[in-house]
Amino acid sequence: MQAPPSTAPEPRAWSATLVAALACALLPACNVERFAVGKLGNALAEGGETWMQDDDPELIRSAAPFSLKLVESLLSKDPEHDGLLLAAASGFTQYAWGFVQQDAERMEAVDLARSRELAERARKLYHRAREYGLRGLDARHPGFRETLLEDPATAIVDAERADVPFLYWTAAAWGLELSLSKTDPMALADLPAVQALIDRALELDEGWNGGAIHGFLILFEETRPGGGRDWTERSKQHYERAVELSKGRRAAPHVAFAEAVPMKKQDKAGFVQLLDAALAIDSTQYPEVRLENELAQARARWLASRVDELFVE
Numbered sequence: 422m423q424a425p426p427s428t429a430p431e432p433r434a435w436s437a438t439l440v441a442a443l444a445c446a447l448l449p450a451c452n453v454e455r456f457a458v459g460k461l462g463n464a465l466a467e468g469g470e471t472w473m474q475d476d477d478p479e480l481i482r483s484a485a486p487f488s489l490k491l492v493e494s495l496l497s498k499d500p501e502h503d504g505l506l507l508a509a510a511s512g513f514t515q516y517a518w519g520f521v522q523q524d525a526e527r528m529e530a531v532d533l534a535r536s537r538e539l540a541e542r543a544r545k546l547y548h549r550a551r552e553y554g555l556r557g558l559d560a561r562h563p564g565f566r567e568t569l570l571e572d573p574a575t576a577i578v579d580a581e582r583a584d585v586p587f588l589y590w591t592a593a594a595w596g597l598e599l600s601l602s603k604t605d606p607m608a609l610a611d612l613p614a615v616q617a618l619i620d621r622a623l624e625l626d627e628g629w630n631g632g633a634i635h636g637f638l639i640l641f642e643e644t645r646p647g648g649g650r651d652w653t654e655r656s657k658q659h660y661e662r663a664v665e666l667s668k669g670r671r672a673a674p675h676v677a678f679a680e681a682v683p684m685k686k687q688d689k690a691g692f693v694q695l696l697d698a699a700l701a702i703d704s705t706q707y708p709e710v711r712l713e714n715e716l717a718q719a720r721a722r723w724l725a726s727r728v729d730e731l732f733v734e
Contacts, residue, residue, distance in 0.1 A: 473709060473710060473711065473712050473713060474708045474709065474711050474712070475711065475712050476704070476705075476711055476712070476715060478519070478520075478712060478715050478716055478719070481519075481712060482519075482520045485512070485516045485520075486516070488512065489509065489512050489513060489516065492505055492508050492509050492512065493509065496509065496553075500556075501556075501560045503557060503560065503561070506553050506554070506556055506557035506560070506587075507553075507554075507557055507586055507587060507590065509549075509550065509553035510550050510551070510553040510554035510557060510587065510590040510591060510594060511550075511586070511590045512550075513546050513547070513549050513550035513553070513594070514546075514547060514550040514590055514593050514594040514597065516546065517542075517543045517546035517547050517550065517597070518543075518597060519716045521539055521542055521543040521546060522539070522540065522543040522597070522601075523716075523719075523720065524539050525537075525538075525539035525540040525542075525543060527723060540601055541601075543597075543601060544598055544601040544602060547594045547595070547597045547598035547601070548594075548598050550590065550594035551591050551594035551595040551598060554587055554590050554591030554594060554595075555569075555591055557587045557591075558580075558584065558587050558588070558591065561584060561587070562579050562580070562584075565579075569614050569617070569618075570614060573613045573614045573616070573617035573618075574617060576617065577617045577618065577620075577621040580621050580625065581625070582625045582626050584625070585622045585625050585626045585629050585634075586629070586630075588618045588619070588621055588622035588625075589618075589619070589622045589629065589630070589633065589634055589637070591618055592615050592618035592619040592622065592637065593619075593637055595611065595614065595615045595618070596615045596619075596637070596641055596644075599611060599612065599615065599644075600644075612644065612645075612646050613646055615641075616641075616645060616646060619634065619637060619638060619641065622634050623635070623638070627662070627666070628666050631666055631667040631668075631670070631671060631710070632662060632663040632664075632665070632666030632667045632671075632674070633663075635659040635660075635662045635663035635666065635674075636659070636663045636667075636671070636673055636674050636677060638655075638656075638659040639656050639659045639660050639663065639674065639677040639678050639681050640656075640677050640680070640681050642655045642656040642659065642681070643656070643681065643685075653681075653682050653685075653686070656678065656681045656682055657678070657682065660674055660675075660677070660678035660681075663677075669702070670702070670706075670707040670710060670714075671702070671707075671710055671713065671714065671717070672699035672700070672702045672704075672713075672714045672717035672718050672721065673699075673713060673714075673717040675695045675696070675698045675699035675717075675721070676695070676696065676699050676717050676720055676721050676724070678695055679691075679692050679695035679696055679699075679721075679724065680724070683695060684731060684732075687732055687733065689728065689732040692724075692728070692731075692732070693725070693728065696721045696724055696725050699717060699718060699721040700718055700721050700722065700725075702714060702718070704718065
């Protein structure tokens with residue numbers, strides 16, 4: 422019988438571990454707690470893949486708040502932990518969009534007061550997410566945040582490909598926050614910063630996360646500062662590229678474009694066709710984005726149920 426593969430570290434790895442342990446034991450200045458927080462933080466930061474493979478959105482809805490608060494508690498011990506800051510920025514954004522804002526929109530027709538409460542909660546969660554994103558970018562590039570608010574074009578020049586996840590999640594959280602701040606005219610002053618972040622991310626790595634950047638831009642083009650009247654064509658180009666880069670595995674681009682253009686143009690046939698394309702994707706075939714597809718398809722079904730409300734014959 423063949424022996425199972427050994428899981429023991431290489432001798433050299435054991436030596437490195439022993440040296441680190443002895444150093445922490447012998448040197449009073451060694452922060453053992455920070456070391457432990459860093460290790461746990463790394464594990465949490467890398468755990469998002471498991472969540473995305475889950476097929477039960479309600480389970481994730483219930484579990485996410487605890488996980489996010491754990492991330493925040495670890496950040497209080499290690500405020501500049503790169504992985505934890507990214508986990509907080511992406512986690513709060515996804516939780517707010519996938520659950521809180523969806524609930525707010527569905528509730529609008531039956532309980533307007535409750536809908537507004539949920540929308541405000543989502544807005545605050547987006548704000549929290551973008552603050553973590555900005556902290557991460559500031560830790561990587563000191564002074565980034567201040568420069569971004571004063572001169573976005575200058576701030577993003579030093580951003581590198583490794584910064585793309587932070588650029589994307591900060592822009593996504595900020596953009597979604599602004600979409601729920603329509604009664605605050607001062608909020609529009611932040612749009613150039615969002616534009617600079619997402620455009621730099623696109624420039625550095627357009628294929629990141631299966632075309633997620635193009636997916637965000639499908640909806641952003643309408644509000645792009647100085648975008649002009651051709652925003653629908655740009656939105657279409659981003660849609661086509663998002664589908665191409667995701668290899669047709671994601672339902673979200675179809676749903677986003679349905680809301681971005683056909684719904685605005687009152688193209689009922691095009692709208693329904695796009696929702697059907699989203700619902701035709703078999704989420705079980707693509708476990709790496711299963712949860713995302715489940716949520717996008719749930720939105721597609723909700724939109725399909727409202728076709729008579731959304732389109733005037």
